[in-house]
Amino acid sequence: MGTVTRGRGPGPERWWRAAAAVPAGALPALAFPAPALWWFAYVALVPWMLLVRGAGSARRAAREGWLGGLGLVLALHHWLLPSLHVFLLPLAALLGLLWIPWALLVRRLLGGTPAPRRAAAALVLVPAGWLLPELARSWQGLGGPWGLLGASQWQVAPALRLASVGGVWLVSLLVVAVNCAVLLLITVRAARAPALAGLTGCAVLTGAVWLGAPRPQESGRLRVAVVQPGPVADGADSVERRFALGERLTRQLAGQRPDLVVWGESSVGADLAARPDLAGRLAALAAEVGAPLLVNVDARRSDRPGIYKSSVLVGPEGPTGDRYDKMRLVPFGEYVPARSVLGWATAVGKAAGEDRRRGGAPVVMTLPGGSGARIGPLVCFESAFPDMSRRLARDGAALIVVQSATSTFQDSWAPAQHASLAALRAAETGRPVVHATLTGTSAGYGPAGERVAAPLPGSASTAAVYELALARGTTFYVRHGDWAVGAALAALAAYGVAEGISRRSLSGPAPERPAPLVRTARGWPARRGR
CATH class of the missing domain: 1.10.1760 (Arp2/3 complex 21 kDa subunit ARPC3)
Incomplete structure (x- = not known):
């Protein structure tokens, strides 16, 4: 057969x-x-x-x-x-x-x-x-x-x-x-x-x-520091231990004259309005290093219901009032689609036990102090969306900052894949991009998408300063989408x-079917209807 x-x-x-x-x-x-x-x-x-x-x-x-x-x-x-x-x-x-x-x-x-x-x-x-x-x-x-x-x-x-x-x-x-x-x-x-x-x-x-x-035309320089705590063992006090480690690493930046210090996603585990002690510690750090801090708060808000992931700018006097709430959430990681039907996913994986809430609009922040640079924050998953960084560039951001946490996928391809997206967003917008994570891979890219320094390995517990060129004008992609x-x-x-x-032309009109023959009164055949 x-x-x-x-x-x-x-x-x-x-x-x-x-x-x-x-x-x-x-x-x-x-x-x-x-x-x-x-x-x-x-x-x-x-x-x-x-x-x-x-x-x-x-x-x-x-x-x-x-x-x-x-x-x-x-x-x-x-x-x-x-x-x-x-x-x-x-x-x-x-x-x-x-x-x-x-x-x-x-x-x-x-x-x-x-x-x-x-x-x-x-x-x-x-x-x-x-x-x-x-x-x-x-x-x-x-x-x-x-x-x-x-x-x-x-x-x-x-x-x-x-x-x-x-x-x-x-x-x-x-x-x-x-x-x-x-x-x-x-x-x-x-x-x-x-x-x-x-x-x-x-x-x-x-x-x-x-x-x-x-090509991007340089219009100045900005020194941006990223603080990467590195792996922290899980436990009841892991958030506090990570915060303390971030403090220690940030203090090492004193004397290096950064214009901005960036912490990774979920680097602060409590709402700063409800925890003035944490806000005070961050303000003291900003005063000590001479630069504002962009931290990321993953906590239940005190002024509205629900848990948000928020980029918060803190200066020497405390939170400046600039806050961006993450708009695009990770399916299953930060919310469960149709939870009433798919809620069982929380029992077999690491799906979110409670849905995070979404922010309403992108935010461009102005750095306090001498630089006065405008920055556009994105949180983790959002750096994959070309339209979000394009919107920030159109709104006047001179620097795009991505705060990320890839701890769950530490030893996989995910951290390097995620960091590489920042190069595309930089090239598309003509704006430098800093990708700051809790455990790596942290990286910085210039306005043409070029890497400005070697990325930080995932196991590193350190702080690094990237000197980034700012660019004037906008790219063709930003203007025309x-x-x-x-x-x-x-x-x-x-x-x-x-x-x-x-x-339709090959099939042509349907052929006309001839009318059936009928016999006339004289017996001669004729077509019906003729």
Whole structure:
């Protein structure tokens, strides 16, 4: 008996293709930290696309697109396993469904032996189709824009320049276009000309942006210190011990003339209005080092119900009144979606026992003292959202500060992945970004996304000062936003309209059916109705 290769039977080919789709989809994760094989991103999609384009039916392509998406989500977020446990698998299966439209598009445009015109269209439409799942999962309820393909290029200067023009979305489009061109080069001889043209076009675009996009113009310097307490053993007094350790490390900054000292997320465990003793200790520190402190309070507020995570600025006289409440919360980590239905997740993982409350608006703070610089705080997860840092830059922030705590995922890929996002946000906005954590990885990036010093390792208990260049003006991305997304969606819409018109014209009008013959009074046949 022969092997079943088509149809619905559970033949060997069906199962090996399904089994291969999961690791094929997971391959792009190697381009992100910690492996950080950024160059691999430009070919990482090829095995997955090869599998999908060879699917014998649209149903198989959809299945392989779903399984590949599942593999990608699991690979990028495997470090969530200690927190979500078994719940991570159905979550990845749900998110994997987002890649089905992209897989169907790959099969449609790249399947068989595409003509040069169809191959050229694929170089535009396949990258545009890739943005659909990236956009959908960027909603915070689905986990947010963590692991966007373009973010794998956080340490590549030309890619960062592209981000200043079109955001991380433009970088994702270029990476997928290169993958598509490589696939055509190795599989379709007749399509080598458009494939080479596509690669040339990507190189020309990158070169034109590199030469033509304005570089940040320095307008001053700011010395920003980050205080990283390092790992603190869990216990009833762990919050107080971390606070005391932060105090000791901050005192070491005296004489180093920082303009701002930043503590990590959840570095203060009580509302300062309800604990004037803590507020006094922080004010004394600010006076001792000669700089305001930006701390992060994770506590129940005394002036309103609920627990908030808040960035609070403290000067030598005490809290200045500047406060930012975190707006976008981590699903399951800081709140449980549909808690009445999914509340059981708290019993099998480290899901939030009580939902945090959301803030209402972004805040730009003015530093007291000589610098007078304006800073825009973000809390942890929020640094993954390009629109939030863009909004702060539009509102006048000269420095973006990210306060984070990755203690739960200390020995995983998560800290390095999180810190790398700051480079993208710096390049997109033309503003320096400081990423301060409790346990690492803390880092600082200049206004072009360049790293200004080696990041602090996660196990380090230390304070470090970053001297950051401030920049005047705004980037093209800050001024014009997600135009690359709009262009991609417009291309897909135009393709859909053209396909609809083409199918309608090929089908033509329905042929007219002849009326049945009837016999007349003289016996001669005639057509009814004539």
